[in-house]
Amino acid sequence: MSYGRPREMHDAICAECKQKCQVPFKPDGSRPVYCQECYAKRRPPRRDRY
Numbered sequence: 001m002s003y004g005r006p007r008e009m010h011d012a013i014c015a016e017c018k019q020k021c022q023v024p025f026k027p028d029g030s031r032p033v034y035c036q037e038c039y040a041k042r043r044p045p046r047r048d049r050y
């Protein structure tokens with residue numbers, strides 16, 4: 001998929017490291033927002049679960 005405009009980013013505070021970050025969706029407050037690093041840490045691409 002390719003769009004002619006850049007992806008819209010929204011300011012947010014990471015629920016993990018509490019740092020300011022930007023996410024490609026609008027935080028609605030009902031679910032935690034994570035920065036790219038924490039998001040990647042929470043969802044490793046390929047790894048066994050415990």
Ligand SMILES: [Zn+2]
Nearest residue numbers: 014017035038
């Ligand atoms: Zn974070």
